[in-house]
Amino acid sequence: MKSIAVSRDLIKMGLVHNTMVKIDTFPDTFYVKDKMHSRWRNRIDIYMGKDVKKAREWGRKKLMICYAVPMDTIQF
Numbered sequence: 001m002k003s004i005a006v007s008r009d010l011i012k013m014g015l016v017h018n019t020m021v022k023i024d025t026f027p028d029t030f031y032v033k034d035k036m037h038s039r040w041r042n043r044i045d046i047y048m049g050k051d052v053k054k055a056r057e058w059g060r061k062k063l064m065i066c067y068a069v070p071m072d073t074i075q076f
Helices: 052-058
Strands: 003-006 020-023 029-035 044-046 065-067
Touching: 020 044
Parallel strands: 003 029
Antiparallel strands: 003 044, 020 029, 020 065
């Protein structure tokens, strides 16, 4: 499953549970499935399964993300 966890400040920006997220270096679409501890700010955590080697090779990066916000939450 392509899922991510987001820091709590990003939840306030619209990245709520099941939000579709596109990460610039991945061809796939991810879904917000969890939230991180309150000490983290402006971060996402990509779930890579049990493959620790792959996760360590990926490491920490600054990336651009795009996400979809449902139309009923936008105020005009």
